[in-house]
Amino acid sequence: MPWTAALSALAASNSAACPGPEQGFVRLASAEAEIAYRWTPDELKIGQFFGVEMVACRLPGGEAVDTIVVDAQMPAHGHGMNYRPRSTRLAPDRYLVSGLMLHMAGHWRVTFDLFQGTKRTRLTHDVTLKP
Numbered sequence: 541m542p543w544t545a546a547l548s549a550l551a552a553s554n555s556a557a558c559p560g561p562e563q564g565f566v567r568l569a570s571a572e573a574e575i576a577y578r579w580t581p582d583e584l585k586i587g588q589f590f591g592v593e594m595v596a597c598r599l600p601g602g603e604a605v606d607t608i609v610v611d612a613q614m615p616a617h618g619h620g621m622n623y624r625p626r627s628t629r630l631a632p633d634r635y636l637v638s639g640l641m642l643h644m645a646g647h648w649r650v651t652f653d654l655f656q657g658t659k660r661t662r663l664t665h666d667v668t669l670k671p
């Protein structure tokens with residue numbers, strides 16, 4: 541049934557195409573969602589502000605992402621960052637969070653919270669900063 545197949549393909553394409561490594565993006569996926577992100581500048585350094593640009597490529601349900609909140613914790617130390625990052629929507633499904641800073645060497649857990657209305661989908665990525 542090619543017509544039915546075409547209709548379901550249309551219904552599934554409710555999110556943006558995921559940019560790839562040729563544009564410096566890294567994929568981050570869970571069972572529920574997928575984003576592509578790139579750090580700016582691309583190398584993270586201790587005590588230096590950075591940002592992250594994100595494209596929401598796969599989402600639960602059909603609603604757009606209102607905002608993506610990025611945060612970072614050091615699980616071994618029980619603390620987070622010293623600054624509150626700012627989130628900007630650059631385009632539909634494309635977001636920039638700036639004002640991030642990892643102030644210590646070691647293991648950080650970065651969380652990306654995708655908000656669709658009140659629904660939150662969390663993706664996490666671990667970063668180890670060398671002294």
Ligand SMILES: [Cu+2]
Nearest residue numbers: 614617619644
């Ligand atoms: Cu720490």
